[in-house]
Amino acid sequence: MTAQAGFDTDDQLVARAVGDLSRRTRFPVVFGGLERSGAIHVTAIAGTRTRSIEGLVVQASKGLGGASFVEGRPRLALDYRTSRSITHDYDRAILGEGISTLLAVPVMVSGRARGIIYCGSWQRSPVGDVVSRPVFAAAESLSTELRVRDEVRRRLALAPAPETTAQLPTAAREELRESYAELRSIAASVQDAALRDRLTQLEKRLAALSSDAARPAERVDSTLSPREVDVLACCALGSTNAEIATTLGLKEGTVKSYLASAMSKLDASTRHAAVTRARRVGILP
Structure with a gap:
């Protein structure tokens, strides 16, 4: 291949x-x-x-x-x-x-x-x-990497060409966001550091697919931790704290802490506002 x-x-x-x-x-x-x-x-x-x-x-x-x-x-x-x-x-x-x-x-x-x-x-x-x-x-380990690659290939095959991503239809954007959240959850369970690094690069490619190059990016003073991004990616799909905890293998209280920290860093008063800001600055697709 x-x-x-x-x-x-x-x-x-x-x-x-x-x-x-x-x-x-x-x-x-x-x-x-x-x-x-x-x-x-x-x-x-x-x-x-x-x-x-x-x-x-x-x-x-x-x-x-x-x-x-x-x-x-x-x-x-x-x-x-x-x-x-x-x-x-x-x-x-x-x-x-x-x-x-x-x-x-x-x-x-x-x-x-x-x-x-x-x-x-x-x-x-x-x-x-x-x-x-x-x-x-x-x-x-090989099975996990092949499964991740299969999923990424399948998801990327559904994405429009880069020059058209700024006008992604709603259904395509939601598919892209589901792909991103799923990839984050898979990466969170991978122990191999080299594989996690490669998954991070693929996640960035997915996030970039829906970015608007014509819109200047806002600045975020503090970078989000990987787990804060994981939680926000699930929030973007409408998941509850309990559902996020199950998906990521965390306690519900831990999810709340990560979410509160992300909201603070993004200067957002609600989870919806945090997701919106994260998308605006290119952290989430």
Whole structure:
């Protein structure tokens, strides 16, 4: 997939996930890829001693990864060579690398498998919670990033061209604002700092889509904190404090505090006035 606005392609995301995992897992071999046209295309490999896995394409339901992909759950072969629970369509690649124990974990996005992360060892090795936990975490992190990107792509595809955004129809503006609030809530749950930074850049792009370049921006003496922006973004959708608390995983009292602070910084006496001012200065779309 082609990179947009300087951001990594999906395959580059997989490569980074595989590289990071190879440094954190006890498995010496890590590889993975995403689904294209019904098959898993392995595009990232780390720790191998041969080139037998390069270019591997795994069909759905075939091999350990194909079974994991179709079933949407992890699959493990403690002794890959003698395993009777999988097909052996890819023995040339797996056994060619000398892999004995192989773990396949699906990357689930919105309930659907989008790829597979594999971890293997050259000796038969027990796989308990401590060993498998980093693999599951890596798959979950990749899943989150792909889900966010899917949503951003979908939302941006609905937006008009930049030269027409100043005259966005009401329905399009509301869709844009819902997208922004949803993206903020997703970003708030992401632990990876680099991913949060990229999400912040995407949020700025969404906010800029509805800005009026012809209108001079007002000044705000104090910048809002990320959580204050999160709360205001939800307020802009008409959410109550209780609903905002549920969306952002906060206590209702905490939401009130953030809202009061944002209103003070924006010199606004009501939440509606705070949202209006935040839009005027380009903080919210």
